[in-house]
Amino acid sequence: MAATILHGVGATTALSSINYNNSRRSLPERKRTSLVIQCDGSLSSGLNISNNRGAKLSTNAVAQTKQENVTASTTSKPGHELLLFEALREGLEEEMERDPHVCVMGEDVGHYGGSYKVTKGLADKYGDLRVLDTPIAENSFTGMGIGAAMTGLRPIVEGMNMGFLLLAFNQISNNCGMLHYTSGGQFKIPIVIRGPGGVGRQLGAEHSQRLESYFQSIPGIQMVACSTPYNAKGLMKAAIRSDNPVILFEHVLLYNLKERIPDEEYVLSLEEAEMVRPGKHVTVLTYSRMRYHVMQAAKTLVNKGYDPEVIDIRSLKPFDLHTIGNSVKKTHHVLIVEECMRTGGIGASLTASINEHFHDYLDAPIVCLSSQDVPTPYAGALEEWTVVQPAQIVAAVEQLCQ
Amino acid sequence: MYIHKRRSNKEIIGGSITKRRKIDGRNQNEHCEATENRVACYRVLDDHGYPIAGTTFDQVDEETAVRMYKSMASLEIMDSIFYEAQRQGRVSFYLTSTGEEGISVATAAALSPHDIILPQYREAGILLWRGFTIQDFANQCFGNEDDHGKGRQMPVHYGSNHLNFFTVSSPIATQLPQAAGVAYSLKMDGKDACAVAFTGDGATSEGDFHAAMNFAAVMEAPVLFICRNNGWAISTPISQQFRSDGVVVKGQAYGIRSIRVDGNDALAVYNAIRAAREMVVREQKPVLVEALTYRVGHHSTSDDSTKYRSLKEIEEWRRSRNPVTRFRKWVESKCWWSDEEEAQLRGTLRKQVLKAIQIAEKIKKPCLEDLFSDVYEQVPSNLRQQEKSLRQTINKHPQDFPSDVPLH
Numbered sequence A: 001m002a003a004t005i006l007h008g009v010g011a012t013t014a015l016s017s018i019n020y021n022n023s024r025r026s027l028p029e030r031k032r033t034s035l036v037i038q039c040d041g042s043l044s045s046g047l048n049i050s051n052n053r054g055a056k057l058s059t060n061a062v063a064q065t066k067q068e069n070v071t072a073s074t075t076s077k078p079g080h081e082l083l084l085f086e087a088l089r090e091g092l093e094e095e096m097e098r099d100p101h102v103c104v105m106g107e108d109v110g111h112y113g114g115s116y117k118v119t120k121g122l123a124d125k126y127g128d129l130r131v132l133d134t135p136i137a138e139n140s141f142t143g144m145g146i147g148a149a150m151t152g153l154r155p156i157v158e159g160m161n162m163g164f165l166l167l168a169f170n171q172i173s174n175n176c177g178m179l180h181y182t183s184g185g186q187f188k189i190p191i192v193i194r195g196p197g198g199v200g201r202q203l204g205a206e207h208s209q210r211l212e213s214y215f216q217s218i219p220g221i222q223m224v225a226c227s228t229p230y231n232a233k234g235l236m237k238a239a240i241r242s243d244n245p246v247i248l249f250e251h252v253l254l255y256n257l258k259e260r261i262p263d264e265e266y267v268l269s270l271e272e273a274e275m276v277r278p279g280k281h282v283t284v285l286t287y288s289r290m291r292y293h294v295m296q297a298a299k300t301l302v303n304k305g306y307d308p309e310v311i312d313i314r315s316l317k318p319f320d321l322h323t324i325g326n327s328v329k330k331t332h333h334v335l336i337v338e339e340c341m342r343t344g345g346i347g348a349s350l351t352a353s354i355n356e357h358f359h360d361y362l363d364a365p366i367v368c369l370s371s372q373d374v375p376t377p378y379a380g381a382l383e384e385w386t387v388v389q390p391a392q393i394v395a396a397v398e399q400l401c402q
Numbered sequence B: 001m002y003i004h005k006r007r008s009n010k011e012i013i014g015g016s017i018t019k020r021r022k023i024d025g026r027n028q029n030e031h032c033e034a035t036e037n038r039v040a041c042y043r044v045l046d047d048h049g050y051p052i053a054g055t056t057f058d059q060v061d062e063e064t065a066v067r068m069y070k071s072m073a074s075l076e077i078m079d080s081i082f083y084e085a086q087r088q089g090r091v092s093f094y095l096t097s098t099g100e101e102g103i104s105v106a107t108a109a110a111l112s113p114h115d116i117i118l119p120q121y122r123e124a125g126i127l128l129w130r131g132f133t134i135q136d137f138a139n140q141c142f143g144n145e146d147d148h149g150k151g152r153q154m155p156v157h158y159g160s161n162h163l164n165f166f167t168v169s170s171p172i173a174t175q176l177p178q179a180a181g182v183a184y185s186l187k188m189d190g191k192d193a194c195a196v197a198f199t200g201d202g203a204t205s206e207g208d209f210h211a212a213m214n215f216a217a218v219m220e221a222p223v224l225f226i227c228r229n230n231g232w233a234i235s236t237p238i239s240q241q242f243r244s245d246g247v248v249v250k251g252q253a254y255g256i257r258s259i260r261v262d263g264n265d266a267l268a269v270y271n272a273i274r275a276a277r278e279m280v281v282r283e284q285k286p287v288l289v290e291a292l293t294y295r296v297g298h299h300s301t302s303d304d305s306t307k308y309r310s311l312k313e314i315e316e317w318r319r320s321r322n323p324v325t326r327f328r329k330w331v332e333s334k335c336w337w338s339d340e341e342e343a344q345l346r347g348t349l350r351k352q353v354l355k356a357i358q359i360a361e362k363i364k365k366p367c368l369e370d371l372f373s374d375v376y377e378q379v380p381s382n383l384r385q386q387e388k389s390l391r392q393t394i395n396k397h398p399q400d401f402p403s404d405v406p407l408h
Helices: A002-024 A066-075 A084-100 A121-131 A140-150 A162-176 A231-242 A288-304 A323-333 A345-362 A380-386 A390-400 B062-087 B101-110 B125-129 B134-142 B175-189 B207-219 B247-253 B267-285 B312-322 B321-333 B339-362 B381-396
Strands: A080-083 A102-106 A131-133 A154-158 A192-195 A222-225 A246-251 A258-261 A275-276 A283-287 A308-312 A313-316 A334-341 A367-371 B116-118 B194-202 B223-229 B256-264 B287-292
Touching: A080 A084, A084 A102, A084 A121, A084 A192, A084 A231, A084 A258, A102 A121, A121 A131, A121 B175, A140 A154, A140 A258, A140 B175, A140 B207, A162 A192, A162 B175, A192 A231, A222 A231, A231 A246, A231 A258, A231 A334, A275 A288, A283 A288, A283 A323, A283 A390, A288 A334, A288 A390, A308 A323, A323 A345, A323 B247, A334 A345, A334 A390, A345 A367, A367 A390, B062 B101, B062 B125, B062 B134, B062 B267, B062 B321, B062 B339, B101 B125, B101 B223, B101 B267, B101 B321, B116 B175, B125 B134, B134 B339, B175 B194, B175 B207, B175 B223, B207 B223, B207 B287, B223 B267, B247 B256, B247 B287, B256 B267, B267 B321
Parallel strands: A102 A131, A102 A154, A154 A192, A192 A246, A222 A246, A283 A308, A283 A334, A334 A367, B116 B194, B194 B223, B223 B287, B256 B287
Antiparallel strands: A080 A258, A222 A313, A275 A308
8 A cells, every 4th residue: 555655646746845835935915923823813822832842933834924034034944854644743743742631542553653654653752541552443432532632631533544433423523523512611622633534546435535525514623634744744733732623634645745844843723725826817726635636737727828826725624715715806716626526525615605705706607626426436547537637627727717 | 092182272362261172052151141140239228228137338427328318319309390390391301310319329429529420311419419509400401691501402411520520412322432531531640530431221232332341441441330220211121222131241241340239229339339439540440330220200301101111110119119218218227317307308409499490590591692602612703704694683683583592
């Protein structure tokens, strides 16, 4: 499985570093500081800064305030290169170091280091209790995480594959999302539930699920999807520090993406989208693996004379309508590219949301490219055709911009 | 001659096991359905409240015994009045602990206030013992602005962070895996406390029960599982719930020490829970206690149990096997309680509950803002937008909106 992942991601590695440099300087002016910002613009200082080791938080790398901008770019170190799964681990380790209440639980997360090696080495460093191997019962260890969170810990529950978390749906929906509310605010649930999902390379239908579709309706939870080593680490840290239950969606095929990330500590906002490539003809909204298909299509589109604006929405619940809205007001055309099924996916909700808020700015109906409403077949060629390909994205943009 | 050499048993995973020579379907020992050889039940007081000769138990002192009795009686009275209030339409829903008062009160008395309770829904006696006032109960049932839960849950879904009692969540058995998490947290902090998770007989059929037991055993989590086997899961009798000898044998399957106790004998429950708790905290391992009892009341106010069981059966348990009466007889035999005190308690309590209901009924409901708060740590913009939209609708059509919900 490792070999196929590397094979699948080889083509996209180069793209990610290119995307990154563009995105650092290109967001519209918006006040940023080194703390986390909510999407309504208010500063959240409710972080658990209980054990501040004096490390200066570097400025948010997506856009910067004027003065900090200058200092950061002249004195920041070159950073270090790592793979996405290592970035997740680095974020996790930094948070475990900072706050003794942070713990990890899941199947094979301990000495085995996790099936995707996100927790490798942590059990040796923090012990068996803080990096806990559980029996195979997703509903139970998710429930266990909830009970632990209600009693003051900050657990990270790892689903070996997001699809298995369907077994934990009861705990996630009825308890995780609800107990803060139904207890009248008496009990909080600062849990992070994470794991790989999405269509891989011939993993079979049950291991190729897009659970963000099913979870998006649950009130009380937040959902984010990482797509680069940089945002993976930043979102992991933000999710752990958040007092709300957060589901962090990783993608099976993105774990071996390589990127250079800053040495300084940074935390990203859970509610912000990422401007990947500014443009003016069409707003392309995407997340997770589809970001790379979109960027590949973007290369072709640029050669054909189009100027697409690509936004990685990152925050699946709630949507960053501020960033998305600004883009729609500029380009007046929207293309959503997702891996979810056509029915009831993130794209469906996003379409409804944009129509509701920005209908007047649209010059054409929103186009949404999704996977078909079929279980993912095992046969490689068939599987490839259930996922939106760059050629389809190019065709869709051409048609939209006519 | 060919000599068979015994091979080492160490090759078998899980440790050495004695081998057997054959399989015999007619052998009684193969059968594990409930037979006459049922697991014995710990009991201290007989039906008349006298200690059974030869039983080992720790005495409770007068103060604790009287407090236990008063709590059990209070629970009984509170339940009957709230039940009536529901029948009169003043409360939307209620669930009594009738017949099971001994379990919750005696358990609460035997635990430490630092032990964290994960209830099912018939454990109000624990809250009563720990200091939840009658007014608190009434406020939750009426969902008014003084309710700790801010009126968001249905009646009897009490919760109190302060009293270490997790808010009741309706789905059955979901609290059981959470208990392992609570225990994990306590273990990490090295606290002298345990998680106490309640379940009914019906809940033991849920997958969560089995996985939670397994987890607690493997993780060596300090969880005390208490199963109130009251014979009925709404209309399903235990003969249709499982075919094992009750719930106590299930603990053994997971490697958990288990004990069966007479749930209607408050003194036995007190002793059993005390011993179990000590084992749990000292050895940091789970223990299962099955308390045999009977659900005298209906499942809830939405149920009429005479439809599926005989009145005669219900009355027999209500009258001659009542845990409150049984404990009272014992307390009276020690001259710690009298008829006068009984009359006074019942009179005062009745007035207290009625008054609490009257007050709770008049307190205003939580304001509209509380519909949207606590979904997240801070109210996000989409919810603020939805609140604004709702307020606009209310302004346009005030006559269609309930008048007892304050807007601010």
